[in-house]
Amino acid sequence: MDLDIDTDTTTQEIILAASNHDTSKLRELFRSASANVQDPETGITPLHAAIAACAPDVPADQINARADRVNVNGSASTGRSSREEAAAVETVKLLFENGAVWHDLDHDNETPGCLALRLKLKNVYDVVVEAGVRAELLLNRLDEFEMLADADGEEYDEPGEAVEGFEVVNPMGEGSADLESSAVEIEHSIPELVQVDAEGTETKIDVNSTDYLTSDLTFHGDRLLDADRNGVMMAWETDIMKRTAELLVPKQGSRILNVGHGMGIIDALFQGETPSAHHIIEAHPDVLARMRRDDWYGKPGVTVHEGRWQDLVPKLVEDNVTFDAIYFDTFAEDYKALKEFFSECVIGLLDPGGKFGFFNGLGADRQICYDVYTKIVEMELFEAGLDTTWEDVHIPDLEESGEWQGVRRRYWALENYRLPICEFVG
Numbered sequence: 080m081d082l083d084i085d086t087d088t089t090t091q092e093i094i095l096a097a098s099n100h101d102t103s104k105l106r107e108l109f110r111s112a113s114a115n116v117q118d119p120e121t122g123i124t125p126l127h128a129a130i131a132a133c134a135p136d137v138p139a140d141q142i143n144a145r146a147d148r149v150n151v152n153g154s155a156s157t158g159r160s161s162r163e164e165a166a167a168v169e170t171v172k173l174l175f176e177n178g179a180v181w182h183d184l185d186h187d188n189e190t191p192g193c194l195a196l197r198l199k200l201k202n203v204y205d206v207v208v209e210a211g212v213r214a215e216l217l218l219n220r221l222d223e224f225e226m227l228a229d230a231d232g233e234e235y236d237e238p239g240e241a242v243e244g245f246e247v248v249n250p251m252g253e254g255s256a257d258l259e260s261s262a263v264e265i266e267h268s269i270p271e272l273v274q275v276d277a278e279g280t281e282t283k284i285d286v287n288s289t290d291y292l293t294s295d296l297t298f299h300g301d302r303l304l305d306a307d308r309n310g311v312m313m314a315w316e317t318d319i320m321k322r323t324a325e326l327l328v329p330k331q332g333s334r335i336l337n338v339g340h341g342m343g344i345i346d347a348l349f350q351g352e353t354p355s356a357h358h359i360i361e362a363h364p365d366v367l368a369r370m371r372r373d374d375w376y377g378k379p380g381v382t383v384h385e386g387r388w389q390d391l392v393p394k395l396v397e398d399n400v401t402f403d404a405i406y407f408d409t410f411a412e413d414y415k416a417l418k419e420f421f422s423e424c425v426i427g428l429l430d431p432g433g434k435f436g437f438f439n440g441l442g443a444d445r446q447i448c449y450d451v452y453t454k455i456v457e458m459e460l461f462e463a464g465l466d467t468t469w470e471d472v473h474i475p476d477l478e479e480s481g482e483w484q485g486v487r488r489r490y491w492a493l494e495n496y497r498l499p500i501c502e503f504v505g
């Protein structure tokens with residue numbers, strides 16, 4: 080009991096010192112405590128406190144309270160001096176060095192990055208993005224180590240269990256104590272579902288690829304939904320598909336591969352460029368039935384490969400089939416699948432002068448997650464030998480236009496889509 084009170088006091092002391100940008104006090108506290116603490120009543124972490132202290136009209140020594148006290152209409156950058164933002168940057172860096180978690184949510188459903196963005200603290204925001212990139216990259220690497228270890232017959236079942244050469248808990252001071260947690264959800268990848276039992280208890284469950292591929296789909300005019308009303312593809316994405324097709328296939332007569340037919344929006348655009356070869360890989364039986372009905376199998380240059388890309392790509396590579404343009408947009412697959420595709424398949428399928436594109440929906444229900452994952456994917460594409468150029472596509476307010484009515488999860492919440500086009504380095 081005494082211990083609880085002590086822990087609680089230390090948490091409040093850390094949060095107060097963070098909100099005062101008192102780095103000396105924080106250093107003293109971190110001799111025996113970590114920055115990975117959260118106020119149980121408000122969910123506020125020291126990161127939230129350090130950032131909220133820059134809000135206009137909120138005295139710094141009063142901010143161990145809720146983010147909703149912050150005046151969102153004022154511009155923080157004009158309300159508080161740049162010296163104050165610099166102090167916040169130093170404090171935030173120190174917190175990350177001592178175990179702060181970049182994506183903890185307060186009870187207003189805001190991460191520290193959301194708060195920095197709302198208060199227009201660009202320098203602070205950039206520090207949070209960098210910390211997020213480092214932490215997520217490390218978690219992804221640890222995941223890969225675990226998979227390798229599993230393949231070798233060794234077992235690393237516990238998320239916190241050490242991998243040789245790595246300190247797992249709070250790696251680099253910026254990861255999470257719970258290595259499996261991340262704020263990032265990836266559309267079109269793993270939608271989050273909530274199962275409610277007889278007592279009304281909610282349990283979050285993921286849609287996995289196997290379940291998705293055996294579930295029934297419903298085609299509406301402007302959307303393709305799975306059995307749980309998750310949006311597999313929606314017509315509001317047409318502008319993204321249009322611009323992607325323009326940039327990916329700049330000339331007629333190209334050889335194109337599209338992975339994931341969905342509503343056929345991008346394939347129809349590709350057809351408009353009269354490709355000399357147009358291969359489509361699609362795994363879902365309902366989508367394939369629809370493609371047969373709409374005579375995709377008889378369209379000029381089209382070859383439909385029925386099944387999962389994981390099973391079909393090796394044969395294409397073996398047969399030396401190559402393309403000028405490749406687009407990848409699947410559903411209910413995680414980031415690892417996308418990475419496997421661009422790291423291991425693109426090299427064998429894309430012509431040296433060709434272009435590769437993919438649907439960039441990583442973490443798109445929260446700006447900070449989108450910015451973190453856009454950086455990660457760019458770095459890992461580069462590691463795979465691909466240089467990326469980005470173009471912004473404006474997305475209109477989907478809430479206002481009622482797009483999400485009848486759809487389980489609002490998977491896009493951002494103003495801009497960052498459209499990637501990749502080419503081999505050099």
Ligand SMILES: C[S@@+](CC[C@H](N)C(=O)[O-])C[C@H]1O[C@@H](n2cnc3c(N)ncnc32)[C@H](O)[C@@H]1O
Pocket residue numbers: 267288311312320338339340341342343344345346360361362363366386387388389408409410411412
């Ligand atoms: C988001 S939709 C593609 C939308 C498409 N870009 C368009 O313009 O309409 C994703 C598609 O990928 C398919 N898919 C999911 N996993 C797959 C896999 N492993 N291999 C091949 N296709 C897959 C789904 O059945 C679905 O048709």
